[in-house]
Amino acid sequence: MKRIALLxxxxxxxxxxxxxxxxxxxxxxxxxxxxTGPASFLGEPERNTAQMVxxxxxxxxxxxxxxxxxxxxxxxxxATKAKQLVNKLIKNDKVxxxxxxxxxxxxxxxxxxxxxxGIPLISCAAGSKITDPVRKFVFKTAQNDSLAVxxxxxxxxxxxxxxxxVLTVSDGFGSSGREQLKxxxxxxxxxxxxxxxxxxxxxxMTAQLTKIRGSQAQAVICWxxxxxxxxxxxxxxxLGLKLPLFMSHGVSSRKFIDLAGDAAxxxxxxxxxxxxxxxxxxxxxxxxxxxxxxxDYQGHFKAEGDHFGxxxxxxxxxxxxxxxxxxxxxxxxxxxxxxTRNFAGIGxxxxxxxxxxxGLTKDxxxxxxxxxxxxVLVK
Amino acid sequence: xxxxxVKYALLVAVALLAPLYFSGGYLMNVLVFVGxxxxxxxxxxxxxxxxxxxxxxxxxxxxxxxxISAILxxxxxxxxxxxxxxxALAVSALAFLIGFPVLKLKGHxxxxxxxxxGIIIYIFFNEAVDITGGPSGFSxxxxxxxxxxxxxxxxxxxxxxxxFTLVVILLAVNLxxxxxxxxxxxxxxxxxxxxxxxxxxxxxxxxxxALSAFISALAGSLYAHVMTxxxxxxxxxxxxxxxxTMVIIGGLGSVYGSLLGxxxxxxxxxxxxxxxxxxIIIYGLILILATMFMPGGLVRGIPAVLAAILPKKQERG
Numbered sequence: 001m002k003r004i005a006l007l008x009x010x011x012x013x014x015x016x017x018x019x020x021x022x023x024x025x026x027x028x029x030x031x032x033x034x035x036t037g038p039a040s041f042l043g044e045p046e047r048n049t050a051q052m053v054x055x056x057x058x059x060x061x062x063x064x065x066x067x068x069x070x071x072x073x074x075x076x077x078x079a080t081k082a083k084q085l086v087n088k089l090i091k092n093d094k095v096x097x098x099x100x101x102x103x104x105x106x107x108x109x110x111x112x113x114x115x116x117x118g119i120p121l122i123s124c125a126a127g128s129k130i131t132d133p134v135r136k137f138v139f140k141t142a143q144n145d146s147l148a149v150x151x152x153x154x155x156x157x158x159x160x161x162x163x164x165x166v167l168t169v170s171d172g173f174g175s176s177g178r179e180q181l182k183x184x185x186x187x188x189x190x191x192x193x194x195x196x197x198x199x200x201x202x203x204x205m206t207a208q209l210t211k212i213r214g215s216q217a218q219a220v221i222c223w224x225x226x227x228x229x230x231x232x233x234x235x236x237x238x239l240g241l242k243l244p245l246f247m248s249h250g251v252s253s254r255k256f257i258d259l260a261g262d263a264a265x266x267x268x269x270x271x272x273x274x275x276x277x278x279x280x281x282x283x284x285x286x287x288x289x290x291x292x293x294x295x296d297y298q299g300h301f302k303a304e305g306d307h308f309g310x311x312x313x314x315x316x317x318x319x320x321x322x323x324x325x326x327x328x329x330x331x332x333x334x335x336x337x338x339x340t341r342n343f344a345g346i347g348x349x350x351x352x353x354x355x356x357x358x359g360l361t362k363d364x365x366x367x368x369x370x371x372x373x374x375x376v377l378v379k
Numbered sequence: 380x381x382x383x384x385v386k387y388a389l390l391v392a393v394a395l396l397a398p399l400y401f402s403g404g405y406l407m408n409v410l411v412f413v414g415x416x417x418x419x420x421x422x423x424x425x426x427x428x429x430x431x432x433x434x435x436x437x438x439x440x441x442x443x444x445x446x447i448s449a450i451l452x453x454x455x456x457x458x459x460x461x462x463x464x465x466x467a468l469a470v471s472a473l474a475f476l477i478g479f480p481v482l483k484l485k486g487h488x489x490x491x492x493x494x495x496x497g498i499i500i501y502i503f504f505n506e507a508v509d510i511t512g513g514p515s516g517f518s519x520x521x522x523x524x525x526x527x528x529x530x531x532x533x534x535x536x537x538x539x540x541x542x543f544t545l546v547v548i549l550l551a552v553n554l555x556x557x558x559x560x561x562x563x564x565x566x567x568x569x570x571x572x573x574x575x576x577x578x579x580x581x582x583x584x585x586x587x588x589a590l591s592a593f594i595s596a597l598a599g600s601l602y603a604h605v606m607t608x609x610x611x612x613x614x615x616x617x618x619x620x621x622x623x624t625m626v627i628i629g630g631l632g633s634v635y636g637s638l639l640g641x642x643x644x645x646x647x648x649x650x651x652x653x654x655x656x657x658x659i660i661i662y663g664l665i666l667i668l669a670t671m672f673m674p675g676g677l678v679r680g681i682p683a684v685l686a687a688i689l690p691k692k693q694e695r696g
Binding site: 036084090091092103105108112127129170171175176179197 | 403404405407408409505506514515516518533606607608610612613659
């Protein structure tokens with residue numbers, strides 16, 4: 001009897017194993033994020049979000065019954081590392097597609113590797129040169145700086161302000177913003193009367209602001225990521241600078257309000273819609289995605305989901321849809337990504353085409369104002 | 380002393396055959412960077428290990444080489460091989476000029492001055508946006524080519540970089556065993572004594588500084604063509620410190636030690652990736668243990684460890 005029972009158990013086990021063996025190999029997706037290092041404020045939420053999305057996909061049975069395996073590497077924000085790791089993902093891990101990297105510099109460094117290997121890459125960095133000129137396998141989800149600049153200039157024009165002072169940080173984000181601020185000024189009839197920069201680690205910007213105070217400027221536009229802009233907000237308050245202060249989407253997170261404190265009041269900035277997800281009208285196409293993302297992120301990580309994480313959410317979801325439609329062959333993924341129309345994600349509503357691999361319009365940004373330590377939509 | 384040619388021949392053989400084993404995988408790509416880093420570490424070791432002069436600005440020379448190559452070949456379409464030579468000469472000329480005042484300093488002051496030099500160069504890369512592309516980098520650097528042979532994949536780049544590395548190692552070994560090498564070591568021990576022995580200390584220090592910059596710039600040019608992209612972040616203070624670490628871990632004053640140091644510190648982070656979030660802690664621990672138990676660097680530490688193990692085996696046998 002005992003033997004029969006054992007045999008039965010063994011048979012059952014084997015029977016249980018067979019479907020497991022028969023199940024297809026997982027779909028392998030690579031991810032490169034600057035999880036540590038100076039750009040970790042981008043890479044950390046991106047990694048968290050990408051893993052969260054993949055876990056959720058797998059919990060619901062994967063894509064067409066196949067599990068998704070996310071292989072994540074930390075680039076430390078270093079272009080050389082990114083280059084080595086993209087090679088690792090392509091050659092050793094044999095991934096079907098890659099999400100990331102986090103910064104424009106790293107993305108520029110590895111574009112050609114992905115293109116040459118024919119592996120679709122969805123970057124989470126903002127630089128417009130990533131998708132201009134368009135490369136067949138390279139996409140991105142972060143909004144172009146040009147769209148944010150357009151939002152601010154539009155508002156200024158409406159308020160009949162034409163003379164602006166720009167104060168930008170001397171890193172990749174700031175120099176890209178400065179380029180756009182200068183390039184688009186003429187289109188909106190803006191005149192840049194002061195064009196100054198500060199270094200990422202500067203702790204006092206009184207000198208630049210004093211110069212601005214002595215100028216004809218009607219508004220100040222500051223382009224940087226934390227903590228610099230908070231210092232500027234405080235310095236402006238201390239100097240009694242009465243000019244309206246505009247910031248970039250680089251500081252559109254709760255952290256900025258915490259850092260700048262009272263000095264943040266009244267500051268206006270363009271932001272992805274994720275900040276004000278609950279304030280958006282019901283008919284907004286992105287509302288559903290946004291609310292889902294914010295709730296999930298809060299649940300998993302006990303922190304506010306920001307638009308950086310959103311870039312990874314968009315990239316992973318875009319990949320999922322493309323694979324659902326056309327399978328996991330890299331070339332098919334790229335072809336399907338290009339056919340994406342009106343995908344309402346976190347960063348905006350994406351519509352790719354053979355000529356546009358960035359896929360967003362200026363609707364991706366809303367202007368928000370900081371009032372009573374919270375965000376308010378500017379109409 | 381017939382051991383030197385044998386050692387070198389062995390190294391050449393290993394270097395030439397390595398692709399047979401690693402080809403196809405991404406480690407091939409990492410080995411390209413091991414080659415570039417070895418060039419840099421040998422260059423710095425000539426200065427730090429032999430002459431005893433510290434430099435915390437070598438990432439700057441490396442970066443200058445990379446940027447000169449990148450800009451002249453991509454923006455102005457000059458022949459890359461010619462540019463490589465121009466870059467190396469220009470950077471070593473700069474080092475020569477700066478060397479005279481700077482190398483008068485000693486110890487911490489020399490460290491400070493070279494640190495400052497590195498930072499100035501770094502800031503220049505960041506701020507001269509119109510020329511260098513600024514902080515987000517400069518792309519579109521062409522691959523090197525000889526006739527129809529374009530160095531556009533890892534294996535080709537590996538042989539390209541390592542032929543430079545092997546030549547530089549040979550030259551450095553010869554230099555260290557020549558009259559100049561002995562003079563440099565004399566400077567390291569005591570500048571006064573060296574001067575008494577008839578060594579032109581001041582000139583020799585500046586010359587070796589310029590030579591070191593020359594090799595670093597060469598490594599920079601290779602880096603630019605292999606990466607086809609350069610950004611300031613790769614040439615910051617952090618990288619200068621990493622180079623000094625490689626020299627010390629490998630073995631001060633040993634050319635082969637430089638190779639070991641560069642190989643270990645470039646490969647180790649890749650080997651430790653399996654440990655995920657703990658890799659940095661393990662990396663740090665290994666560095667601490669290496670400096671504690673192998674104060675002479677890997678090049679002296681490994682034979683010592685082997686010597687301690689081998690006799691025991693003989694007893695057993």
